Amino acid sequence: MQNSNQDLVVSRPPTAWGSLLVLTGFVLIGMAVGNILAVAVLALLFSSHQESVTVILNHLITNPAQVPNGWNALMILQGTVHFFSYLLPSLLFWLYIERKPVSDISPTKNPPAIIWALAFMLVLVFIPVNSLFIDLNASMKLPDALSGLERWMRHKEDQLSVMTEFITNYKSFSQLLIALFVVTLLPALGEEALFRGVLQTKIQRLTGNGHLAIWVSAAIFSAIHFQFYGFLPRMLLGALFGYLFYWTGNFWVAVLAHFVNNGFVLVMMYLRNLGIIKIDIEETKSMPILLIALSFFMSMAILRFIRQVNASGQGTVQR
Secondary structure (H helix, E strand, C coil): CHHHHHHHHCCCCCCHHHHHHHHHHHHHHHHHHHHHHHHHHHHHHCCCCCCCHHHHHHHHHHCHHHCCCHHHHHHHHHHHHHHHHHHHHHHHHHHHHCCCCHHHHCCCCCCCHHHHHHHHHHHHHCHHHHHHHHHHHHCCCCCHHHHHHHHHHHHHHHHHHHHHHHHCCCCCHHHHHHHHHHHHHHHHHHHHHHHHHHHHHHHHHHHCCHHHHHHHHHHHHHHCCCCHHHHHHHHHHHHHHHHHHHHHCCHHHHHHHHHHHHHHHHHHHHHHHCCCCCCCCCCCCCCCHHHHHHHHHHHHHHHHHHHHHHHCCCCCCCC
């Protein structure tokens, strides 16, 4: 009986599928806890006798400009929910279900300096290619039989657009720094930990197919944002981050790429708000076809070089 009890104490999910179910549970619980804590914080800081926290939340989602200190409230809401939904569940799963040190999430510790520079460059070079898919996805039309679903999707997209426009409508440097932390650093850490460090790794072990793991993880990564008219470009970015992780073996290279992608948008919006530049980085129209073609070939060349560095043994262990 004593041995049986000990076995129960140290038991883990018996299969890879079982561990993925546990991961899903961690994420769902984290989302619930994050939302509850965010609501509690907002109630303490922003609610009053005249206006309940429910009303504040509704205004934050539908018209955040109506909420006093709405920008700060959105930062608190987004930062809290994101930490508990992505980063914390990933760390708990890795430490207590996988029972591995956090350092093991990154098999290769020190890629060559050229890899870091190329990962930084790749994200910027890839922008024209992704503009084509942004345009295609934004102009998506569903069959008439699904017109009700399309109206609901458009409504949700419009709500998120209002929030995004409000969040990026800042002119102070301090707001830019806060946005870089909440909208850039936290997602880069949390989403890469969950979708590349944990999920992609688990699917690859389960299927033995790294490419399948990359694209499945990228699809889930895009779907969980619930931005239907941005699904394709976000999935492509997820695959891009996935291949960087797959071919370098370094988690932090993927984090850097994710950080550069989000951070570049925020900095460009900041400069536009100040009137320094006139480029609208949020434009959904595709760029000129020659620029897209050049972007595609340059992106493929960079990825090919990174893969060659990996194959030569300079970047990571063979996968």
